[in-house]
Amino acid sequence: MATISDVVKKSGISKSTVSRVINNHPSVSEEKRRKVLQAMEELAYTPNPTARRMRGTLKSSVGLIIPNVTNPFFSYLIHHIEQRLSEHSIRLIIMQSSESREKELEFLDLLKQKQVDGIILAAVENEMEAILPYLEYGPVMLCNEYVQTGEIPIVRLDQERAAYIGVRHLIEKGYRRIAYCTGGLFAEDGKDKDRNNGLRRAMEEEGLPIRPEWVFVDQHTIADGREVMRRLWQMDDRPDAIFTGSDEVAAGMTLSARELSIRIPEDIAVLGFDDQPLAELTYPQLTTIHQPIDEMGRLAADVMIRLFTEDKPQNMNYELPISIVERQST
Amino acid sequence: MATISDVVKKSGISKSTVSRVINNHPSVSEEKRRKVLQAMEELAYTPNPTARRMRGTLKSSVGLIIPNVTNPFFSYLIHHIEQRLSEHSIRLIIMQSSESREKELEFLDLLKQKQVDGIILAAVENEMEAILPYLEYGPVMLCNEYVQTGEIPIVRLDQERAAYIGVRHLIEKGYRRIAYCTGGLFAEDGKDKDRNNGLRRAMEEEGLPIRPEWVFVDQHTIADGREVMRRLWQMDDRPDAIFTGSDEVAAGMTLSARELSIRIPEDIAVLGFDDQPLAELTYPQLTTIHQPIDEMGRLAADVMIRLFTEDKPQNMNYELPISIVERQST
């Protein structure tokens, strides 16, 4: 690889002027600029990104912290973020936190060490108090996560409203005995609290009770969904509909329903979440909450790029609309 | 962030000796070593990776070139590679080639620029002649791709045998009129040629013909599979089984089968490929070829790490076994 010194030799022009040409500084005579450009061309010169990075003048990589790549929601998110970033020649580094607080902090530390120039958090395990200090070292933003604080840029979906819409849909279809299944916890202030609140609001509006034995927490996989349906069917008093936290879980339910000869939606309605490709594959196909992952990913990338280029960007709080896709499971 | 100079000041010991301590050089007195370590501790000093990289003494990132993250096969591959690499504090950079030759070369160029320290190619678009020159700039290896050349390390699955096993399975089940659907082309020497050859071998052994009108190329998605099934059903002369190139395509077929009231496997058997989670979700559940993605991913990471640490590693050609998972679609 040719270096700036090679260009200096070949063009007979000083290093600083060459550097000025590279960085498009105005004060360079046309003649020298031409000569330098020609030498660069002939040598196929490209500035060494590592050296630039050491000088502190380069932004070329952002880290994306997610729980797990194999979750289609996140793989789609990666896809759209990577596409947009690559248009700006910025590299995306994948960091799987595996829901570990330690790993999350380890990854954030890479910002401090200038291993990455910015970090998009698509999941947060630690308390915000632990995360905010890292803002000092470079841009950190949230994507698909919501935390009350004005300090950190956020791109997100309105999960409260999503859950509300979902439950309203069930109610309007005539279901009253509604079960709930979440990937988080059913606490006032824990993971997925927005969805929980949306559920509560919709249920309370109709005066419907949330029965504790019909609430399932920390459910994520197809296998989890399978098991939930089995447990529901061992109950004497069963719900007539269930609102799940993901299409995977809902898909798992369709599986055990088939095994147990349970009819969906006649015996029980199942509402998914995410609108993943598999929502069309199950039998019956899933009614589900559509999340605009593509828009969210591109927007997150755009925000990060603005964070790189502008000093004090304002209004860095985006909320994207969510809708319901009606198929056969409700 | 504290630098080596800070450690020098705090410990009163020269930069060279501090550096020796950092890099575990033997010739340092116990006393100085202790002092230096203590200063490092107090300052929470970590060597600056960028500076190390510029000196050429750091290997900390590998790029993974794949066509598309959203393909579950690749997202699982990413998962396993990232997990293993992160055990060694090595970062994984995702590069989606989108099946573009130009993009692939662009990414390979990052090796030249020392933006990444090694590259795993999980898909190759260009001819090997275009790729081999990059070996000069750092480790490049193939994963899940097979190209005849002794020069480049390879971790792969025996696709020829996989296809052979699949077709054998269909034949043993009594199917004789076998259609074929591939993500590549049906050429002697193009993409997916190994699978093609496995198919040919199995068919020829039984004296079965491969009928051109029953061969579908360049099929990848659920939508593609859906369409293929529709086209098959418009034929007067239909196959009694079809061997697909991926579970997605097979899943798409189950969808249009349902729409057209085609019974699987009674009217037509469908054999998937990959053994993805969705293979259990379709109706009927897919018989499919199981690929040990987990092992392959970990092994690829291990090979790359050996490429970093050993100078002239030998025997860098691994082939993992493949098996068939029998469910309901055949």
Add this chain to the structure above:
DNA sequence: TTGTACGCGTTATCAC
């Protein structure tokens, strides 16, 4: 407008 000299943080070479 142009060029010299220095610093970014590290490691390697060379003397002592």
Add this chain to the structure above:
DNA sequence: GTGATAACGCGTACAA
């Protein structure tokens, strides 16, 4: 065993 010094490739304050 130890420490001064150069070097990696680049950008920039400063002087000219």
